[in-house]
Amino acid sequence: MATNSLIDLKSLSPKFQDLYAKAKDFVENDCIPAEKVFAAQMGQNENRWKIIPPVLEELKTKARSLGLWNLFLGRDYGTFGAGLTNVEYGLIAELTVTTYIYIFYNVGRSSLAPEAMNCSAPDTGNMEVFAKYGTKAQQERWLKPLLNGKIRSAFAMTEPAVASSDATNIETNIRREGNEYVINGRKWWISGAGDPRCAVYLVMGKSDPDNSNRHKQQSLVIVPADTLGIDVVRPMQVFGFDDAPEGHCEIVFKDVRVPVENIILGEGRGFEVIQGRLGPGRIHHCMRCIGKAERALELMLARVTDPSKRTFGKSLSEHGTIVADIANSRIEIDQSRFLVLSAARKIDQVGAKGAKKEISMAKIAVPNMLLTVVDRAMQAHGAAGISQDTPLAGFFVRARTLRYADGPDEVHRNQLGNNELRRAAEIVERMKMQKAKSDALVAKL
Template identity: 50%
Template sequence: MEMNLGMRPENRALLDQVVAMIRDEVVPMEAAYHAEIGKEDRWQYTARQAEILEGLKARAKAAGLWNFWLTDSDKGFGLSTVEYAYFAEEMGKTPLGAEVFNCSAPDTGNMEVFERYGTPEMKTKWLSRLLEGEIRSAYLMTEPDVASSDATNVRLSCLRDGDAYVLNGEKWWASGAGDPRCKVYIVMVKTGGEGLPKHNRQSMIVVDAATPGIEVLRPMEVYGRDDAPHGHMHIRFTDVRVPAENLLLGEGRGFEIAQGRLGPGRIHHCMRAIGQAEAALALMCKRALAREAFGKPLAQLGANFDIIAEARMEIEQARLLCLKAAWMMDQGDARAAAPWISKIKVVAPLMALKVIDEAVQMHGAQGISQDTPLAQAWTHVRTLRLADGPDAVHRRQVARAELRKHTQQKV
């Protein structure tokens, strides 16, 4: 079968608009936006932050540059996953990029869940507002007391009581739950007992973030950063009553929903990581040409030629693997695509971390400071080696797929 990793001409023109807006409007506002954090309540947007972010979103929406993640959908641009990869890479070049075009995690994955599995009421109350960029959402799966990389361990209790389910337990690393605009959670819960098959014990339920009994215990820090006002929150549920109709699809179908949600989300993270690597390489090259030491530009010192060349080659390799994984997704066979998604989920963050780290080194002490975006980029990409499954889990999936080619036994 012919593998097309390119883009239709009409969508290339659309991408050019995105590239121009990121370069001319979004990136120039990064410093002003981040300078506002901590001036007032860290967990509220200042008037200036809101003005910057909402202004950019309004201009993107007015230009029709909105909801690109709706691949193969008549509600979006009909982009293939391969085509969306190019858009996501560009958006990954700036921390504001994804939200400006309403393509942020975890909202995109949650919107897919609402679209595929939500009731008409959920679509009216939550999906329509998320699609318009009016609110944000969070996805709650990871728990502090169990190895959540094996989601069969998830045990936040969800028990039926009349016309409601009652939730008790804790979740953490709920990304985006600190955002004052976060109005709804999709929560992985345990509904079945030990007598059921292990993949039929978990379910997903939609929870209004303002429901009584929900307590945000603290923001989790990533290498000392709390990512305010977005945040990754540690949350406790104490006798939280949720309408029974908020359970998605029915009891025991959480894994079915999770696989539909996490596959696209994983590859979207990788696409953006490639964009972050590109941005870091650009900064590295500019620094290498502009800064002198020992009478020469940094580019001519040490192994810096080799470092820059290796960065370019590794970015290109990772991009091609990402596009291959995207193409596999576009073929419609989720099982066949899964090992490819696992491959890029390991490769892209490792590559991006290496490139960002070399850019930090080229900048010297400035590289680890707040004066460049590199330190923040490194901590963000480092989390991707854990988010949506750690490296070891994805390597296991790749190895099992490889071994199956040579044995009739399960591995």
């Protein structure tokens, strides 16, 4: 990693330094060696949707014994989490995914470190929702087992029939009947819904579609995964991979009934909740992207300095285009890291709502950076770069997916551009004033 060249880790809390050192050792000496074991235990047939490889549970037990558990829950979450700042957790998130190796089967892939430390999506965001907005009863039933790594969860918002990048478009209906909510709708790309441990969904739908305030029409409800009327239709494929055992599933909710106590925060407050859920999570995704980019560059450096890989009488590292690609990758990774750490620090200072600009910039720039860096590394590997023999193809798929997840580039770019445009009137007035002063000074000549 190159993190130490950008930030003085010793300037951060002693607690962070201890956890960082443990996380680095755990990932290097436990998670990486376990990857092939995980693949062997999981297999390649239909059982991969039902099997949780024992090696993963062994890693979780060790991570918890080391205190590497629920690190994503920061200081705002009291006793629920480790109490790290967003900057501190961001650095650990990058570390855990520097070796976030995807293992490709005919149809699947795996990543061990985040789940081993109970810091993997979508559970992280859902735990944040329960911790920040849940009632005591909701926290007892759902947050506690999630924090203990006993169950997993899914977040059901995206729908196939509408443009879900605008969350106010969703059509799933949430209707109150007496002491129950009745849910009808179709969702897709629901990550984690295929996992046999998935015990609960957070479902976003419209409870008040006629409300004049489009951001008060939605509610978020807790739906146990074993509730009658839920049909997990199919796993969606990502560039041909179905991501077993978790999957990104299409789900139909037909007359699904849950008690009114399953509402999160209250009717009409769903949009408020999801905005609170997504802010820090976007930064976590970005730090993981930087970890992948570092890993891709390391693989590239190893490849181009391999003495057996020579073209036109030279080692690959002697070609100017390769050297330029390495230099550009180093620049772009470090630029992205600065951008993300700036956003994380702003969240620490003023909260996610006050850091919208910084979050949007990072969310746009970092996945695109990862795509570029991985593409260079793939090119340096030749055909091996798109095969199952390196994690590069998986990194590329994940990076491309993140240009949609948690808001597509276009939404963040539009928000960012409009925020900048709001400064235009003040800028124009200042320029007029400067011109008037300049003209007055010239007139005195």
